[in-house]
Amino acid sequence: MDTLQSNIVQTRQGAVSGTTENGSLVFKGIPYAAPPFGPNRFQPPRPHEPWQGVRDASQYGPTVPKPPYFPPFDTLLPEPVIPGEDCLNLNIWTPSTASATLPVLVWIHGGAFANGTGAIDIYEGGKFARDGVVCVTINYRLGADGFLFVEDGGGNWGILDQVAALEWVRDNIAAFGGDASNVTIAGESAGAFSVTTLLSLPQTQGLFRRAICQSGAGHHVISPASAKLVGGYLAELLHVPPTLEAIGAVPYEQLLAAQVQVSGEVFGNPDPAKWGEVAANLMPFEPVVDGTTIPARPIEAIQAGASRDVDILVGTNTGEERLFLVPNGAIDYLSEPILAGTAAAYGLDVEKALAAYREARPGASSGDIMEALVTEWFFRIPAIRLAETHNQQEGGNTFMYLFDWQSRRFNGRLGACHALEIGFSFDTLDKADNFPLTVPNPPQELADTMHAAWVAFARTGQPGWPQYDTTTRATMVFNTVSTVVNDPKGAERALWEGRR
Numbered sequence: 001m002d003t004l005q006s007n008i009v010q011t012r013q014g015a016v017s018g019t020t021e022n023g024s025l026v027f028k029g030i031p032y033a034a035p036p037f038g039p040n041r042f043q044p045p046r047p048h049e050p051w052q053g054v055r056d057a058s059q060y061g062p063t064v065p066k067p068p069y070f071p072p073f074d075t076l077l078p079e080p081v082i083p084g085e086d087c088l089n090l091n092i093w094t095p096s097t098a099s100a101t102l103p104v105l106v107w108i109h110g111g112a113f114a115n116g117t118g119a120i121d122i123y124e125g126g127k128f129a130r131d132g133v134v135c136v137t138i139n140y141r142l143g144a145d146g147f148l149f150v151e152d153g154g155g156n157w158g159i160l161d162q163v164a165a166l167e168w169v170r171d172n173i174a175a176f177g178g179d180a181s182n183v184t185i186a187g188e189s190a191g192a193f194s195v196t197t198l199l200s201l202p203q204t205q206g207l208f209r210r211a212i213c214q215s216g217a218g219h220h221v222i223s224p225a226s227a228k229l230v231g232g233y234l235a236e237l238l239h240v241p242p243t244l245e246a247i248g249a250v251p252y253e254q255l256l257a258a259q260v261q262v263s264g265e266v267f268g269n270p271d272p273a274k275w276g277e278v279a280a281n282l283m284p285f286e287p288v289v290d291g292t293t294i295p296a297r298p299i300e301a302i303q304a305g306a307s308r309d310v311d312i313l314v315g316t317n318t319g320e321e322r323l324f325l326v327p328n329g330a331i332d333y334l335s336e337p338i339l340a341g342t343a344a345a346y347g348l349d350v351e352k353a354l355a356a357y358r359e360a361r362p363g364a365s366s367g368d369i370m371e372a373l374v375t376e377w378f379f380r381i382p383a384i385r386l387a388e389t390h391n392q393q394e395g396g397n398t399f400m401y402l403f404d405w406q407s408r409r410f411n412g413r414l415g416a417c418h419a420l421e422i423g424f425s426f427d428t429l430d431k432a433d434n435f436p437l438t439v440p441n442p443p444q445e446l447a448d449t450m451h452a453a454w455v456a457f458a459r460t461g462q463p464g465w466p467q468y469d470t471t472t473r474a475t476m477v478f479n480t481v482s483t484v485v486n487d488p489k490g491a492e493r494a495l496w497e498g499r500r
Helices: 126-130 143-147 157-176 190-199 224-238 244-248 252-268 298-303 336-345 350-359 366-391 429-434 444-460 490-495
Strands: 008-010 015-017 019-021 024-031 054-056 089-094 102-108 134-138 178-188 210-214 311-317 398-403 474-478 483-486
Touching: 008 157, 024 126, 089 126, 089 157, 102 157, 102 190, 102 444, 126 134, 126 444, 134 157, 143 157, 143 224, 143 252, 157 178, 157 190, 178 190, 178 444, 190 210, 190 298, 210 444, 224 244, 224 252, 298 366, 311 366, 311 444, 336 350, 336 366, 350 366, 350 490, 366 398, 366 490, 398 444, 444 474
Parallel strands: 015 054, 102 134, 102 178, 178 210, 210 311, 311 398, 398 474
Antiparallel strands: 008 015, 019 024, 024 089, 089 134, 474 483
């Protein structure tokens, strides 16, 4: 088969023409659902209309409507904005379309359910294709368009988009060389919260075999009551009734500006009376336990046996919250009373907990200890609970990791922050100049190790170290020298027993 013909693949909607990059076939901007505008807005994703001829798939497709990040995160986490309505699209990197036998990894991006896209440089899947894995990255609806909930209804449409993308993969990935029975879903931050939500849903059974959760697990969803508080306040800012029809008639630019204002007010005044659970996790638009699309909190559904046969790889970074506290200087303004109040709000024995965290961090400031507490509450303990819960089920394998390489940004204070591991797991450090968290001089040997583990897990369900259980708590600690450690930071983990 000549090169031109090998770049043309027939999907159920029509033919697409990709490109060749570094020996891999690449197809970008393929729509998996109809544009979510007009009558499709605030509706479940609908099938895309078939097209005639060969559709060009050489460039990334449109991104979903989203506001920019707040400074300084807009420069630390750069992402493209591509105009157009066909924004429910996906991108594929494959080594070969010759036979439908290759493992598949579907990546769900992060961004607090308000930002992100599958078209970010650091997510390029060419290294997975190089190593024999078909890599797919997707877009899904964000913010109000993905997760609005008001008195007359709401949708979890962003989660339903992800389900639709997985159904598209099931139906079409064989034409790109992928094995639809060997799919791994993976994501970071909101992408990992999404992965764990998908693990809990009855309608996703059979759509994937494995799951990778990077810095996100099964605790962060909200109730309809909290979602309605957010939706009602959004409507107030827009000066419209709190209904889907009224909010859906607002121009996108105006809606996005109001979303930014809501986010700013949540950060500035995280009052539980005003925001419900959102006051704790600071994500005003996120999956809602509505009893239909999402029947229960994901961690509880998994405890009840959901996805028991799925292999799971879950982990966190040692300094997740440093991303949110160091670049803006907030870490230097966190006082001892704020620290003690936070520990108490988390239900910890304040004196005992702060003494334990300080003992492990000699010379740490109040801000440093605060960062560690929030990292534990938001990321690490939920990840451990997911691993513990899944390990107790008969079925799939369970593996845990901890990413500990320290970024030298901000005079070394950024540490092993949130999102830092992504370029290593994708082996895209050559894109580091476009993802400034990792520069200067990130260690390629760590990328070699971590990416190889992700490839092995996607292929076989075995990343290369012992399974996690509550006896040894074997955890791969990734650094320039990576090694398995049993129960890392075990004394701190024990402080949260019965509390998180």
